[in-house]
Amino acid sequence: MKVGLFIPCYIDQFYPQVGIATLSLLEKLGCEVVYPQGQTCCGQPMANSGFEHLTGGCNELFVKNFADFDYIVSPSGSCTLHIKDHLHVHDKEDAATHIRQHIYELSEFLTDVLQVKHLSARFPYKVGIHQSCHGQRGLHLSQMTELVAAPYSKPQQLLQMVEGLELIELSRKDECCGFGGTFCVFEEAVSVKMGKDRVADHEKHGAEYITGNDVSCLMHLEGILKRQQSKVKVLHIAEILNAAF
Amino acid sequence: MEPTTAHKEHAELADVFNKDEARVDWHDETLWWVRQKRDKMAWSLPEWEDLRETASRIKFNVLGNLHDYLLEFERNAQLNGATVHWAADAKEHNEIVLKLLKEQGVQRMVKSKSMLTEECHLNPFLAEHGIEVIDTDLGERIVQLAKEPPSHIVLPCIHKKKEEIGDLFHIHLGTPAGNADPKFLTAAARLHLRKEFIQSRVAITGVNFAVAETGEMVVCTNEGNADMGAHLADVHIACMGIEKIIPQRRHLGVFLRLLARSATGQPITTYSSHFRKPGAGRQLHIVLVDNGRSRQLGREEFRNSLKCIRCGACMNTCPVYRRSGGHSYHNAVAGPIGAILAPNLDMKENADLPFASTLCGSCSNVCPVKINIHEQLYKWRQVIVQEGYAKTSKKASMQMMNMVLTRPAVFKTAGGVGRWVMRHFPGVVNNGMNPWYKQREMPEAPKESFADWYKKNKQ
Numbered sequence: 001m002k003v004g005l006f007i008p009c010y011i012d013q014f015y016p017q018v019g020i021a022t023l024s025l026l027e028k029l030g031c032e033v034v035y036p037q038g039q040t041c042c043g044q045p046m047a048n049s050g051f052e053h054l055t056g057g058c059n060e061l062f063v064k065n066f067a068d069f070d071y072i073v074s075p076s077g078s079c080t081l082h083i084k085d086h087l088h089v090h091d092k093e094d095a096a097t098h099i100r101q102h103i104y105e106l107s108e109f110l111t112d113v114l115q116v117k118h119l120s121a122r123f124p125y126k127v128g129i130h131q132s133c134h135g136q137r138g139l140h141l142s143q144m145t146e147l148v149a150a151p152y153s154k155p156q157q158l159l160q161m162v163e164g165l166e167l168i169e170l171s172r173k174d175e176c177c178g179f180g181g182t183f184c185v186f187e188e189a190v191s192v193k194m195g196k197d198r199v200a201d202h203e204k205h206g207a208e209y210i211t212g213n214d215v216s217c218l219m220h221l222e223g224i225l226k227r228q229q230s231k232v233k234v235l236h237i238a239e240i241l242n243a244a245f
Numbered sequence: 246m247e248p249t250t251a252h253k254e255h256a257e258l259a260d261v262f263n264k265d266e267a268r269v270d271w272h273d274e275t276l277w278w279v280r281q282k283r284d285k286m287a288w289s290l291p292e293w294e295d296l297r298e299t300a301s302r303i304k305f306n307v308l309g310n311l312h313d314y315l316l317e318f319e320r321n322a323q324l325n326g327a328t329v330h331w332a333a334d335a336k337e338h339n340e341i342v343l344k345l346l347k348e349q350g351v352q353r354m355v356k357s358k359s360m361l362t363e364e365c366h367l368n369p370f371l372a373e374h375g376i377e378v379i380d381t382d383l384g385e386r387i388v389q390l391a392k393e394p395p396s397h398i399v400l401p402c403i404h405k406k407k408e409e410i411g412d413l414f415h416i417h418l419g420t421p422a423g424n425a426d427p428k429f430l431t432a433a434a435r436l437h438l439r440k441e442f443i444q445s446r447v448a449i450t451g452v453n454f455a456v457a458e459t460g461e462m463v464v465c466t467n468e469g470n471a472d473m474g475a476h477l478a479d480v481h482i483a484c485m486g487i488e489k490i491i492p493q494r495r496h497l498g499v500f501l502r503l504l505a506r507s508a509t510g511q512p513i514t515t516y517s518s519h520f521r522k523p524g525a526g527r528q529l530h531i532v533l534v535d536n537g538r539s540r541q542l543g544r545e546e547f548r549n550s551l552k553c554i555r556c557g558a559c560m561n562t563c564p565v566y567r568r569s570g571g572h573s574y575h576n577a578v579a580g581p582i583g584a585i586l587a588p589n590l591d592m593k594e595n596a597d598l599p600f601a602s603t604l605c606g607s608c609s610n611v612c613p614v615k616i617n618i619h620e621q622l623y624k625w626r627q628v629i630v631q632e633g634y635a636k637t638s639k640k641a642s643m644q645m646m647n648m649v650l651t652r653p654a655v656f657k658t659a660g661g662v663g664r665w666v667m668r669h670f671p672g673v674v675n676n677g678m679n680p681w682y683k684q685r686e687m688p689e690a691p692k693e694s695f696a697d698w699y700k701k702n703k704q
Contacts (some may be wrong), residue, residue: 057651180603223685
């Protein structure tokens with residue numbers, strides 16, 4: 001099984017440790033993983049700002065980098081969803097379709113494709129899960145509270161395999177953190193208030209770490225935690241699943 | 246030249262709302278409580294998701310056959326003895342109502358809740374013509390006394406605290422200063438409104454559902470104010486958007502079960518009143534209003550927005566609405582649904598609204614008629630940019646972003662330089678010009694990108 005590793009632009013630049021943990025975890029689980037150099041961005045920041053018409057270049061680059069893999073895996077629910085919903089290239093539609101159908105966010109790749117049943121990870125801390133919206137409501141990584149439907153959670157399923165890890169409950173299980181791409185700067189006041197409220201919920205319930213499937217949301221929450229000089233830290237789920245503390 | 250609007254944009258109004266954080270918390274928690282009540286009610290029906298799907302399909306049928314259903318409704322309403330009026334837009338609607346009021350020679354009349362008349366700005370129009378409208382829904386009366394528009398389609402004064410209502414009533418209704426007891430204030434409002442009801446010869450109501458097969462209308466209230474107005478007046482004027490049609494009476498069994506559960510977490514509204522025929526010697530007028538609805542019907546990607554039954558569930562669940570308040574949307578209908586309806590009414594004035602969202606998708610999943618609200622927000626963003634309503638600065642930054650992201654070598658260099666600057670001269674980004682930094686720390690800039698690390702360790 002040949003896996004193409006898609007590391008979104010801001011993870012590449014600011015959170016290389018998340019890329020390293022993702023790669024290490026996939027290799028530990030027996031995947032042959034290749035990171036195609038020259039990848040940049042899925043195009044979502046432009047598309048969500050109303051400039052989807054400018055994303056042709058990003059789409060072409062994406063198809064060029066990832067057309068030859070059995071699976072494409074990324075440590076981001078949001079970027080994965082964007083590719084699944086919007087990747088089209090006029091004269092390479094077959095390749096684009098293959099990618100759209102074979103791109104997975106990391107935790108769903110672990111639970112659904114690799115069908116991981118146990119992990120040799122240890123993380124003896126109290127952890128709160130931040131359910132990022134695009135992963136949850138878009139990729140269905142976990143059940144949303146809006147629907148009258150049976151609960152499940154792929155990230156939780158994986159975190160429960162980690163030795164010593166204690167998951168905390170939240171008052172609002174799946175409220176948006178307010179990152180929202182360019183929303184975080186164009187609607188700064190509401191964005192920050194949403195983030196502060198998420199952070200407070202985790203703190204109130206004793207979280208030592210906040211984890212999730214999207215570094216973008218975690219980066220926003222981390223920015224708030226650091227400004228508040230909170231002791232609570234953020235870690236991407238790959239870092240915990242790959243942890244041997 | 247930059248497009249200019251008659252009002253401040255959502256982000257700016259939301260920023261003002263957020264100056265009082267305790268109030269934002271109160272607003273958020275009040276509406277979240279309503280969302281939780283809705284959840285409880287939804288979970289009490291195992292068939293909830295089937296009901297939503299059924300409602301969505303009935304409305305799909307309505308929108309595909311609206312022409313025929315409207316004519317069927319008109320025919321049956323006329324057979325019932327009602328007079329049917331057609332209004333192409335808000336102006337025509339307001340003129341029809343004014344003409345009817347002039348015929349009756351009234352200068353003051355009661356109106357129960359109708360978001361359509363808010364959309365058409367009927368009250369100020371009638372005021373210009375010397376006619377005073379008394380809103381009889383308690384929440385609407387409160388915002389009317391405060392000279393404000395409703396901030397929520399179901400809970401018009403949800404942004405007001407009881408103490409503020411006490412002050413308003415003291416000024417306008419003469420209640421004792423400092424009395425903010427909800428029971429006492431409600432009783433005072435009841436006395437005040439009763440006088441208006443008794444004197445009013447004309448009553449305007451909204452319409453929740455209009456049944457094509459019978460020509461009857463259903464109006465849902467918790468206060469019975471629509472009934473009180475319509476039954477006491479000689480003339481009942483019912484104003485409705487043309488999308489309020491449902492084919493058959495039995496379909497109410499779907500919609501009435503969904504409406505109040507979604508709106509306020511009640512099994513059903515206290516009053517679900519059917520109006521079919523005018524009483525002896527009385528008149529019933531029905532004003533069918535288009536006001537952009539057929540234009541929206543023609544926009545394939547946005548057509549489903551017309552399924553809306555105005556329950557407000559999308560507002561109660563919206564984390565942005567709860568933290569920015571209804572008035573920040575500067576439109577009669579606020580929140581997520583307002584943000585997909587408003588650009589159809591005036592794209593330039595409302596170009597900011599589809600961007601007042603994180604696209605979290607909660608709205609689409611509470612919606613009782615399954616409108617894909619967050620997907621339509623995304624699509625409106627594309628349309629708004631294509632139609633030229635994006636700011637020049639935003640256009641420039643997006644073009645720059647595109648330039649960098651489509652050239653891997655430029656991306657690599659720019660990233661490396663950017664991180665180096667952040668490490669050595671943090672003041673370049675950590676300053677007042679950077680909206681991220683205002684209340685958040687920037688992420689740390691590592692020496693090595695993932696691509697650098699991979700090249701060094703794996704290739």
